[in-house]
Structure formats: structure tokens, C-alpha cells
Amino acid sequence: AQTVTQSQPEMSVQEAETVTLSCTYDTSENNYYLFWYKQPPSRQMILVIRQEAYKQQNATENRFSVNFQKAAKSFSLKISDSQLGDTAMYFCAFRGSGGGADGLTFGKGTHLIIQP
Amino acid sequence: DTGVSQDPRHKITKRGQNVTFRCDPISEHNRLYWYRQTLGQGPEFLTYFQNEAQLEKSRLLSDRFSAERPKGSFSTLEIQRTEQGDSAMYLCASSQPSGINEETQYFGPGTRLLVL
Numbered sequence: 001a002q003t004v005t006q007s008q009p010e011m012s013v014q015e016a017e018t019v020t021l022s023c024t025y026d027t028s029e030n031n032y033y034l035f036w037y038k039q040p041p042s043r044q045m046i047l048v049i050r051q052e053a054y055k056q057q058n059a060t061e062n063r064f065s066v067n068f069q070k071a072a073k074s075f076s077l078k079i080s081d082s083q084l085g086d087t088a089m090y091f092c093a094f095r096g097s098g099g100g101a102d103g104l105t106f107g108k109g110t111h112l113i114i115q116p
Numbered sequence: 117d118t119g120v121s122q123d124p125r126h127k128i129t130k131r132g133q134n135v136t137f138r139c140d141p142i143s144e145h146n147r148l149y150w151y152r153q154t155l156g157q158g159p160e161f162l163t164y165f166q167n168e169a170q171l172e173k174s175r176l177l178s179d180r181f182s183a184e185r186p187k188g189s190f191s192t193l194e195i196q197r198t199e200q201g202d203s204a205m206y207l208c209a210s211s212q213p214s215g216i217n218e219e220t221q222y223f224g225p226g227t228r229l230l231v232l
Binding site: 004035037043044045046047093095102105106107108109 | 149161219223224225
């Protein structure tokens with residue numbers, strides 16, 4: 001079974017700073033998908049960014065980018081120019097190549113606080 | 117695109133009662149997933165439908181849990197004889213198997229269950 005580990009339960013940075021959230025995973029598969037989701041307080045889970053394991057290029061979405069290290073099984077999220085609205089729980093998630101039946105395996109999350 | 121919707125948003129029930137939750141996926145998505153999220157944890161995958169077929173149900177927590185998607189559109193999750201340990205957020209997600217956003221799961225707002 002796959003596992004996803006987020007080793008930072010909570011992080012706090014000042015507005016406009018850059019912050020990196022870490023995520024490692026364990027799998028024996030070669031093809032898979034990785035995701036970062038954001039869950040603001042009392043609001044629904046929103047996709048931040050996704051990465052296909054077969055793609056060597058790191059995904060980017062505006063201020064959000066990932067550092068995908070396949071051999072190290074590492075998938076960190078970098079948030080540049082952080083904003084107050086980035087305050088949320090961030091979850092790293094893995095989906096294997098077994099089709100939808102795999103579901104997503106989530107880490108325990110990192111609570112990110114952006115201070116004004 | 118109205119997003120994934122769930123009803124009710126909140127449910128309070130007494131131990132031993134049955135509860136049913138509904139999920140309406142994004143209209144063109146044929147894959148539907150149910151997750152449970154307890155406080156301070158990432159979501160935990162429960163079950164998966166492709167159209168009306170339930171292709172994965174071994175992860176349902178006990179035989180008190182069941183899910184249906186009779187016409188391949190909305191889905192229901194039922195918990196019979198609720199226990200206090202069932203108190204959690206129940207999330208629904210949907211995805212499509214092809215296209216630019218293939219395999220990305222989009223989440224609804226969840227149903228928060230409290231069992232007294």
C-alpha cells in the first residue's frame with residue numbers, strides 16, 4: 001500500500017515570503033499522479049497543482065510550483081509571494097496507476113499560516 | 117460547471133439511527149468517490165463508482181456503510197446504526213478519465229456528521 005508523509009504539521013511565514021511544504025511518498029509503481037490540495041478553514045478542498053510521474057518537468061501554476069524528485073520519492077510545494085488567502089491546510093495526495101479504484105492516498109496535512 | 121454538491125451540509129443524529137448523504141458530481145464526470153475525514157487527518161478513501169458500477173468497496177469501514185449510484189449520476193452514502201466513532205466529515209469527489217484534467221478529483225463541500 002502507498003503511504004504519504006507530510007512531516008511539517010504547521011508552518012507560519014510572513015506575507016510575501018516564499019514557503020516550501022514537504023511531502024514524501026512510498027510506492028513500488030512507476031506511473032502515478034501526485035497532487036497538492038488546499039483546504040481553507042471550514043471550506044472545501046481545492047486542487048492547487050498536479051504532477052504526472054512520467055513528466056520530468058516540474059508543474060507550475062502561477063505562484064505555486066513543485067519540486068518533483070522521482071528517485072527520492074519527494075514532492076514539495078513552493079508558494080512564492082505568499083498571501084493572506086493562502087492560509088489553509090495543505091494536503092499532499094498520491095494516486096496510483098490502478099485507475100479510479102485506487103482512490104487518493106492523503107498525507108496528514110500541513111497547516112500553513114500566513115502572517116500579515 | 118456548478119461543481120460537486122453535497123446534501124445535507126450538516127447532520128446531527130443519535131447513536132443507533134441511520135443516516136443517508138447525497139452527492140451530485142460534476143455533470144460530465146463519470147467517476148465518483150467517497151472519503152471520510154476525521155479531525156486533524158487527511159481524507160480516507162472509502163469507495164469508488166464508474167458510472168453506476170461500484171468498482172471498489174473493500175475500503176468501506178464496516179458492513180454498516182453502503183453506497184449506491186443507481187443511474188450513474190448522483191450517489192448516496194448510508195450509515196446504518198450509527199456510532200459515535202462515525203462522527204466525521206464525509207467528502208464526495210468526481211473525476212473524468214480523459215481530457216486535460218484527467219484523473220483530477222474535484223471535491224464537494226462535505227457533510228459533517230455528529231453522532232450523539
